[in-house]
Amino acid sequence: PARRASLPRAKEDARVPRQEHRTRIDPTAAMAGPAVRYTLRRFPAAQVAILELCNPPVNALSKEIREALLQGVQRADADPDVRGVIVKGAGAGFSGGADISEFASGRALEAPVLPDVCDALEDCSKPVVAAIHGNAMGGGLEVAMGCHARVAAEGATLSLPEVKLGILPGAGGTQRLPRLVGVKHAISVMTSGRPLGPAEAHDMGLVDEVVPAGGELEERLLEAAASRIEGALDGSLALRRSSELTCPESENTVTNTVAEAKRILNPTGNMGGKESALAICDAVAAAATQPYAEGLRVEQRLIRELAVSPTSLALRHLFFAE
Numbered sequence: 001p002a003r004r005a006s007l008p009r010a011k012e013d014a015r016v017p018r019q020e021h022r023t024r025i026d027p028t029a030a031m032a033g034p035a036v037r038y039t040l041r042r043f044p045a046a047q048v049a050i051l052e053l054c055n056p057p058v059n060a061l062s063k064e065i066r067e068a069l070l071q072g073v074q075r076a077d078a079d080p081d082v083r084g085v086i087v088k089g090a091g092a093g094f095s096g097g098a099d100i101s102e103f104a105s106g107r108a109l110e111a112p113v114l115p116d117v118c119d120a121l122e123d124c125s126k127p128v129v130a131a132i133h134g135n136a137m138g139g140g141l142e143v144a145m146g147c148h149a150r151v152a153a154e155g156a157t158l159s160l161p162e163v164k165l166g167i168l169p170g171a172g173g174t175q176r177l178p179r180l181v182g183v184k185h186a187i188s189v190m191t192s193g194r195p196l197g198p199a200e201a202h203d204m205g206l207v208d209e210v211v212p213a214g215g216e217l218e219e220r221l222l223e224a225a226a227s228r229i230e231g232a233l234d235g236s237l238a239l240r241r242s243s244e245l246t247c248p249e250s251e252n253t254v255t256n257t258v259a260e261a262k263r264i265l266n267p268t269g270n271m272g273g274k275e276s277a278l279a280i281c282d283a284v285a286a287a288a289t290q291p292y293a294e295g296l297r298v299e300q301r302l303i304r305e306l307a308v309s310p311t312s313l314a315l316r317h318l319f320f321a322e
Contacts, residue, residue, distance in 0.1 A: 035068040051085060066113070087144070093133060168299070172243070
């Protein structure tokens with residue numbers, strides 16, 4: 001798909017929804033709840049809405065958080081005085097990801113589901129920047145990838161560890177990450193579940209700017225995010241809608257990279273508990289060869305299959321037992 005050069009995008013250029021089930025809330029009535037603190041702040045060149053995830057201790061993306069974040073971004077998009085949006089986490093980190101307890105209760109599948117929230121952030125007509133400190137894990141990193149840019153504080157960690165629960169990133173992560181960092185890096189990050197530091201994430205292309213450690217770090221992180229918004233507004237910076245990017249590798253390179261990764265991950269060919277890692281390879285291949293909407297359907301099919309697999313059920317049982 002063609003890339004847009006910059007943001008913000010004109011209102012009349014609003015995209016057709018990718019998914020029929022996407023949640024729609026009347027933005028004139030939308031109010032972020034206590035799970036997401038909504039504040040307005042004027043920076044030198046723009047008034048910005050700050051959406052702060054507030055669900056201690058790790059800002060897990062519960063149904064209440066998802067609802068409030070969706071409402072918050074739609075409220076900001078509808079406010080003519082707001083020029084951009086910053087998403088951040090309260091307390092010690094950005095977000096530890098999905099609320100795993102909702103898997104058993106079924107609340108993880110109640111609207112708005114996390115893919116819809118990530119799409120709403122990306123679809124916002126105003127620049128949206130994630131300001132990351134502490135951990136951005138799993139669904140938390142997927143939220144950040146739904147934003148148009150990411151700034152990260154030195155000392156932050158970014159990871160997609162779903163493979164350790166026998167599943168894969170299921171909120172567009174398998175589709176957005178390869179578009180941002182390429183197929184080889186995406187497979188490595190997701191099949192290992194290893195954490196990335198900001199410098200490595202920046203070198204890959206996942207993070208746009210690293211804010212050095214030091215005094216008033218939170219303030220400097222917000223200022224860096226606001227600077228990205230201001231740059232988008234004056235045309236000096238182009239922000240990316242990751243779902244509209246194309247993977248940098250050729251189709252032949254993608255085929256060879258995926259095949260080699262599968263060979264290394266599963267040398268005996270008997271699966272052996274590697275179902276989720278192999279499924280990640282298939283999802284990344286879809287990201288590299290199909291439009292975002294088609295690739296997302298592949299991701300959703302794969303995560304549904306993995307979620308009921310004996311391997312995933314056993315790994316999640318161990319997780320809760322600990």
